Amino acid sequence: MRSNWVQRLALAATLGGLGPLALAAPNEPSQPVKVLRYILPAAETGFDPATARDLYSNHITQAIFEPLFTYDYLARPATLVPHAAAALPEVSADGKTYTIRLKKGIVFTPDPAFKGKRRELTMADFVYSWKRLFDPKLASPHAWLLENKVIGLDQLAKDAKKSGKFDYDKAIPGFELLDPYTLRIHLTQTDFNLGMILAYEPAAALAREVVQMYGDVKGEVASNxxxxxxxxxxxxxxxxxxxxxxxxxxxxxxxxxxxxxxxDDVRIVAQMKGKKMPQIGRIEISVLIEDQSRWLSFQSGGTDLFWLDGPLAPKAMLDGKLRPELAARGVQLSRLIDPEITYYYWNMQDPVLGGFSKEKIALRRAIAMAHNIDEEIRVVWNGQAQKMEYPIPPGVVGHDPHYRSLLQYDPVLANKLLDKFGYKKGPDGWRTLPDGKPLVLQYASRNEASGVLQAEMWRKTYNSIGIQMRNDRMIFADIMKAEKLCKLQSRSAPWLADYPDGDNFMQLFYGPNTNQNNNGCYQDPEYDKLYAASQKMPAGPERDVLFHKMARHLEVNAGALMGYARYRNMLAQPSVLGYKKHPILHQEWQYIDIDKSK
Structure with a gap:
């Protein structure tokens, strides 16, 4: 019966002039639409895949837009699979040529931008969207994904900076359209990670007509x-x-x-195999910043799927497991170490903290050695994190569990280091700069409970070495904007994997990525040289050697302090079927079901 329905639906999808499909699905029209209620712990910033940079907005862009590839829902480690593409890419032996074929019959959601026509997705839409990442007017923070990789693409951006206009119609050698559904990509150098890069939301397809109708002065379509x-x-x-x-x-x-x-996969397969996707026809998302409000919503049944942050963990968990009273109610827990790193950065363009002179390096090293990461994990996150010494976290290719950082907790040595390099204490007990001027540092944090706790932990750190600290409490969207412009002096910044390869983390400190993902605006020619060399290598021991050298350079210069990777604890009500937290996907709504009778 199901196969007949699928055949009818597929047949209708090929009849281009019929508009939205009207055939009956397994959920009969007479049945109410299934609704999933979800909570975001911070506000979204916008839904343009080329400019959305935060995890919360990307929950939405992942649901609305389709890249060529995605990840298998159950496979671990994360495994690349086709999405809008008909198959995985055909890659040349030297890793410099990718041939990708698109599924036929994919259409954009009907919109006035298409003037009543049924608009089919083609490979030209992907080419347009990737070029858009390089438009200087848009200033996408994701240009790094394809920067210095596709033949001719960087030159388009350079030409646009000179002329003041980006030429979207100009053909470049790197994008060879063989037909509307087939694209051959020619790279400047070997890159075996391109498939994963093209699975990331900023590489999804956006229609040019939509940008022309709704784009603002920069060409951004965050609201449409x-x-x-x-x-x-x-x-x-x-x-x-x-x-x-x-x-x-x-x-x-x-x-x-x-x-x-x-x-547990056996249970999930039994609950979901053979069902149409998605089963849930409506996702209702609330933004609740306060921890207690989120918890009360889940407890009262007002939320179906809940992201249990560290501060709330004791309410639902005991020794890493679900509390018995919740388990007895049928509440489900899906738990993993996020493929993320929370690291502490100093703005290397800042006149007080930045630079590579010996006294500036000494100041940053002292701060790093004075901070007790284990205590921060215990106090701020209730133990729901693992200390990280390497920039690449668990679950990501290139992670080294045996690596040990040079920057270890030692407040006594930190104070001696400051004394040696001229940061003397005055009569009031506070240190001054070597020239005798006051030393007061700014730490930016989010203005909700965890951000306040983080700031207090860092105030304790600074107090222990005699440095005055001021805390700038900001909303998340303002932090993201200021950070991109190198306007924050210091911050604890989390980075969740865009794709499960170490390259995605080492690029956080790559000089040319300043104003994109290099939040500390770190500029180290030797690090940049090593990173560029690593880009030409497949994953393996040879590339790992370069990653280790890069991590050591970062420590020697005290360009950043690695902190921790947090546990992702997701709670689901008994009514949620087939749920399992994925390490890379931001949300899993299309893969699950809900049965309110449970």
């Missing part, structure tokens, strides 16, 4: 997301409420994933 994904934007009250609705024009998909090594 029109994609080809499983969901479309239904309602949006900024910083408060987001509603996604099923995109019924999406090509039909059937849940068909194999169980991995996790014994």
């Amino acid at each position: 997301p029109v994609g080809t994904g499983v969901y479309k934007l239904g309602q949006w009250v900024r910083g408060n409420r987001i509603v996604l609705e099923e995109n019924t024009d999406h090509l039909p998909e059937i849940w068909d994933f194999k169980a991995g090594d996790d014994p």
